[in-house]
Amino acid sequence: MTDYDPRIVDLYDVDNPDGPDHDYYRALADATNALSIVDLGCGTGLLTVTFARRGCRVIGADPSAAMIAYARNRSGAEHVEWVHGDSSAVPAGPHDLAVMTGNVAQHIPDGAWQRTLADLASVLRPGAVLAFESRNPDVRAWEQWATEVASSRQTMHGELREREEITEIEPGVVEMLAHNEFVETGDRFVERMVLTFRSREAIERELQSAGFEMRAVYGGWRSEPFEADSKIMVFEAVRS
Secondary structure: OOOOOHHHHHOHHHHOOOOHHHHHHHHHHHHOOOOEEEEEOOOOOOOHHHHHOOOOEEEEEEOOHHHHHHHHOOOOHHHOEEEEOOHHHOOOOOEEEEEEOOOHHHHOOOOHHHHHHHHHHHHEEEEEEEEEEEEOHHHOHHHHOOOOOOEEEEEOOEEEEEEEEEEEEEOOEEEEEEEEEEOOOOEEEEEEEEEEOOOHHHHHHHHHHHOEEEEEEEOOOOOOEOOOOOOEEEEEEEEO
């Protein structure tokens, strides 16, 4: 994969702060009495290190070398096993809980997605929980993301201009081109992301095929019932 510019990684926690989503996953870890937790797609490790405060084994894995490098240097990092890689690199368990936060599931394309679920099933003990969220495709959130005129903000690296270009390249598959310019240096670069918007029914089928039983699907971080117009789908599945 093409990795993130380190300056963008420096801004990740500002753009994706600790909030109700992290509260949900921490509460789930407590409720399941998890003694070994896998945070797949852990990013900068903002949530990951808080799992470790519970005194359990915690593994943070991410395919971005820049993200893992940042995570290794944050406070509390010494209590986490950091892994540079995807699901195939997660150490053998048995683990009690696996999470994929920040809509990580949507960054994994079909083919790799099914393998990811199978990889997680192979390292989780029977009865262990897998939890993650994904945006509801029926809401079509991506239609609101495009920006024709660049916005500007001040960062630790000076003024940053940003613009988003969005294309639905096939039904439910969206390409996002994030145009970035650091004004003081004149550095310009484009980050390309492809997001897959899977339906609730498709995700449930794929989980069952991988060896999971559905436990719940919520429409928000307070365990609200999922409705047709819910913006997100929060999945909890149990390893068979």
